[in-house]
Structures are given as structure tokens and as C-alpha cells.
Amino acid sequence: MKIIINVLGLAGLAFSSALAAHGGATLRDGVDVKASALAGYTHLDREQDAVWQVPGVLLGGDAHGAEPGFALHEATLSLLAGSDSGSFALLETGVHGHADASDIELEQALVGWTMSSGAQDLTFTAGRMTAIFSEEYGRHASAASFTRKPLVYDLFLGGHGNDTGARATWQIRLPGHQTLNSGLELYRGDAFPATTGTSANAGDLFGHWRYQGDQHSAGIGLWYYFGKASERTDQRLTSDHSHSGTTNVSNVRFTGETGIIGLSGHWRWLYSEAKSLTLSGEYLQVNAKGRVQDDTHLAQLRGKHAGAWLQVALACASHELALRYDRVVLDNHLSGSGATVLADSANLQTDDHEPQMFSFSWQWQFDPDLALRLEQSINRSTDRTLSESQVNLVWRRAWTF
């Protein structure tokens, strides 16, 4: 039986590690090309809202709700060129398809240089990049167990994003198959929840510890993200706004700062050559402080949000079963004359609702490059439960030159 566990159970980690490697590992002289695609059919048990709005949080970026029908969820092509001198360059284009946008985007275009000294690597990278403060943030759906990102990423970080900036990472290889990778990233602020500014409007600090044993591997990540926003609107509403209410929700703007602390962990037990159990999860705590306004109303917002996801994945030969639970708690305090109006028009009334999602997936890697993925989710991110069923085909391939 063909063993493809590395593609399944730890596919995501492997891919993220590769991305992280662009900022940390010494690269060989040559070119690596990677391509992926994920497409399929989604069935919803009821009509989805025109725009996905989770009560209690200002959404934005690329956070899209489930959309019924056939869709190309993802298609990426990356080209990594390295040299023995430690310099490297990465070019990555991608499509993150949904109903109203499926344009090809330049996701990453970066250059970097790694200095190695014994067990330590110091890497500097600059350009357009996907941030690596969290392994989950940059993970492509084709490399994960689920097509949808954990709820906390959609709600707090706009799903995924790319930004222009610079990164410095310091990787230390410790005794006992352990590595410690820490870094600092500073960005212009193109990605939600920040907005582009004249100075670094977004940045992060992170530290990732990993252990890679014969039977067990584990990792812990701790990160802090900050983003400054000025008059940030929900760009998802640009073509969907309506005028039936007293305030046009697309006119709602946020100006302020968002700070997010993340704590992640994973543990994998390779029970046998063909069987493994992976437990992973992450906790995010968000502090958003600033002002919310529309054309006529103004209020100060203090948002204290928290959320977590927990995932269990069982892999057996070419099959993987995964379960994920997402839960978010949203606390908002609005003050000022526009508090009541904006709480409604900006969708900041939680009505004591706590977004949750239960997801299940089965993935069958029937070919080295192809996998069939079935997913079922009970989406309670809004107060109307939505059942989502998906059948997707996943294709991933790598070439080395």
C-alpha cells in the first residue's frame, strides 16, 4: 500500500514549513516549482445570506461564507529559486475563487538571503509575502484537512492575505531534534485587519518551537500581530451594498488598532508507518480599539474577542478523517452618541450569540497527486444554522529542477 501520510496528515505543516523555509532554511541551488488546485461542489441546506456577516465582529478581507455550486476554491503556482550562497527568490500566483471574485493574484514575490552559522540561520526577506507568524494563516486549502479556514482566521484576519514588507527570522537547531524559529515581520498594511499606510501599519512577532522525533512530533507557536486601520471598510460589500436601512453598512468604517495574540500547538503520533494521529489547535485573543463611523454617526469601539479551533486527524494509509471544532466569543463595548445606531448598522450586536462550527472531512489520496475530499460542516457562525456539504478534488504537485 502506498504510504502517503506526509501528503495527508501533515500536509499542511509540511507546506507551511516550506513557506517558512523561504525565510529560514538554507536553500539548495536550483528551482522548485509547486502547483495546487482545489475544486468541487458545495451544497447548502438553505439559501445563504447575500454577504456573510457574523454578528459582533467587523468582517473584511477575504472572509467569505460558503457559496453553493461548483467552484474553483484555490489554484496556486509557486516558483522558488535558490542558490548555495543563501539567496533565494519566490514567485507565487494564486486564485482564491468565490462567487464574486476569482481573479489571479500575485500572492508572493519576494527575495531573501540566509546567513548560516553552525546551528543557526539568520534570514532576511523582503517583498510581497504571506505572513508566517502563524502556520495556519498561510496554509493553502489544498494542504489542509478542510477547505475552509478556521473560523478565527476568517473573523479576525480576513481569511488570508498578502502584504508588502520585510521579515527577519532566526532559526536555531537545538539538540534532541528540536528547532526554534523566531521572527519579526513589518508590513505596509495591505491585509485585513490593517489598511495601507505610509509607515508599517502591520507587523508581528513570533516564536515557533518544533520537535521532530521518530514516532512523535510536536510544536508550539506563540505570536503577536498588530494592525493599524484608517477608515477601513468592508471591501466585500463594495458590490453588494443596499440602501434599505437607515445606514448603508458599506459606509461603516473602522479606524483604530487591532492586536492579536495567538497560541498554537500540534502533536502527532505516528502509530505505525501507515497510521497516525494528529491533534492540533490554536487560541486567539483579539483586542480591537478605535472608532467606528459612518457618514453621520460615530462611536468608540472596544472589542475583546477570543476564539479557538481544535482539530483531530486520523490517518490510515491513503485515508484521513478529520474533525474540527471552532468557537468564538465576542465582547464589544461601544460608547458615544452613535453607539446604538452603529451597533446595529455595523453588525456589532452579538445578541449573546457565540459563533461555532463543527466540521468533518474525509480525504482519500487515490493518486500521488490527487485526492478526493468530502466535507460536512454545521456552521453556527450566525444565528441561523447552515449545513454545508462539499465534494472536492485536490491536486498538488511539485517539480525540482
Add this chain to the structure above:
Amino acid sequence: MGGFSMHPVECGSAALLLAASLLLSACGQSETTLDEGGINVTAFDWQLPSGTPLPLEPDDNPMTTTSFALGRHLFYDARLSSNGTRSCSSCHVQALGFSDGRVRATGATGDSLARNSQALLNVAYNATLTWANFSLTELEQQARIPLFGESPVEHGITDENREQVLQRLRDEPRYTDLFVAAFPSDADPVNFTNIIAALGSFVRGMVSFDSEFDRFQRGEPSTYSAAAERGRQLFNGEELECFHCHGGYNFSDSTVDRNMSFVSRPFHNTGLYNIGGTGDFPEDSQGLIELTGDPSDMGKFRAPTLRNIAVTAPYMHDGSMASLDEVLAFYAAGGRVIESGPYAGDGRFSPFKDGFINGFTMSEQNKQDLIAFLESLTDETFNTDPRFSNPWLEENADAAPAQEAE
């Protein structure tokens, strides 16, 4: 097959995940709390539906029930004019949504007013008052114009007859209690400062949110029809663009309330005139330019509320359109063409016309749907509400003061 033996750090990872879950559970429940800083404190019973923002109250004339009651009596009292022929209600008739049904009203001495009498409802929410005056933001300012204005004369009160008018009010026994109740600290409360304050309170208190559309929006029993709903969707659509100037809960882009921090006071030229292709409006009423002197303000007027619009004909600042049919045809054409006469010109090509007046295609069905929607904005409760009706009639018909002599 491998056995199960965990490294301490692996135990730590699992424990971390467990701790994260527990930590989230300990965060409590989602909650949104609001603190409006006491802006919604009022001593007056506005009788507004839940969720409706309160209008502003001037610091020097807070709303009171007694001031509102006095203002109601004064509003309907023709003794508040030079010759006892004009009251506020002469041009603001409750059954007509406090408009008067005329193209232009006449004052106490026969002067013809330059503009159509505006409907009085939700005036408290107007960011500016009258048709085209950016500086009039409070009713207490505005009330001086009809009372004391000389060109044109409306109530006709002058320095010469002020005392005579006040004496008439002092002679009315019911005013004694009403003035004292409204202004208890004043030794001689019958004065124009208090009269204006009371009129301001009454007109400010004339709020309307009980149309069929409102009731439908609140989920209450309503005759709001499918045609009206189709009309609403057209109204709010990007093709017709109506909502840009007549949007929001008061159907006017010139709206203010206590919850607002930024107030817009826009004025619009809708292409009603374009005399000789110059963009000019008739000399007697040219809009905002009369105050600013800025040529680009030619023909700019405030977008009035559309509440009660079906009962407040004729329309436009000069009352030059008799029906909603005519108004809709005008907007569909993107301006008015006047073929001949002193005002001849093609308003569609006015250089000062608002960018949202572009014309649109309107089927007969669309028109009927739009009219159904506009008619659903009629507030019959308001138009018959005893709180706003003529108190002199209900209290003692025999003692009712003289009304307009037309």
C-alpha cells in the same frame, strides 16, 4: 507498530491545547454593551416607536409638555398676526400633512410667498429649515421669519403692532395658565421670546413614524402592498437613484438626530429650470445662491422628506408640479423642458444639475409601484392625531379665535 510513549514536551503540547480550550470556555459569553453618554435623556414624551432616534433639543429650549401645549394653542391662533387673519395653521393644515395644498400661500397683507409651503412633520429631524437656507438650523430661528418677516409679509407682526398682538394673547384667559405653566419662573411670560420657544416646541414635537411603511417595517399589521415593496426596491435601486437625496429613515439626506456626529446639509439642483441655457432659475426663487452668492448654488434646494408626500401636493419649491405622476415623469426625463415663455429652457442640460438626476426608463407598472410606495409613506395617524389638532376647536368651539379670513 509503535508503542505509546510520550516525551514530556509532547505532553506539554497536548496540555496546551486542552488549556486553550478551557481558556476559551472561561471567556464567558458574547456580549455587546452600549454607552450613549446620556444623550437620550429627555423630559418630553416624544411618543416615538422603539429604536427611533430622538431629535435634538436646544439647550435653551428643552422640550416640555407644557411648552408643547402652549405652542399648540399659539400655532392655531390667528391673533398671532397683525390683523388677526393668519395663524401658522393657515399654511400648515393638519389634514394635508401640515402643508396647504396651494402653489404658493399669501401672507396677512396679501403678499404672495415665493415658495410652496412646506409640510410640517419630523421638522425636528431637518438638518436645515426652509427650502434653501443653510444657516437656519433651529426652529426658534426660523419662526421669526413668518412672524416678523417684511418681504414677504406673512404674519405681519412689526414693532408697531407687537404690543397689540401680545395684549390680544394676554386677554385670552386660557393663555394665562398655559404661559405660566410653560414658563413658571417668568413674571410676565407673555412675550415673543416665550411665544417663539413654545411654537418651536410644538413644531419640534410633531413627529411621524406611523405610516403603513413604518408599520410594515416594524412587523406590525399593515396594508403595505407588494406593489409598494416593488416601488421601494426601485426607489432604492441604482438606476433611479432616489435614495441618494431621499434616503434614510426620514427620506431626506438633510437629516439630523441625537445619534449623529457628522451632519450633512446638502442642497440640490434637480434641473427644474435652465432659463435660456444659462442654468438660471426664476428671479424670485433661485435657491441657495440667494444666500451664498456662489453661481454654482443656482437652483439648489433642500430635499424635503417624502413622508406624507401623497397628501402634500403641489410639489417642488415653487409648487410647479401638481401630482406625483408629474414629479416621476420629471425625474425620469432627467429634468424639465420648458418650451416657451420667460422660463423657457431645457433643465436636463442645466450646468448646475445634481449628478444623480440622470433620467431613467420607467414603465407604467414601475410608475404605479413607485406611487404605491410613496403613498405608503402617508401617516394618517399623524394627520388626524388630536395631539396636533386645533385645541381651540376641541376645548370650546364658541370661544375659538378667528382663523384665516380667506
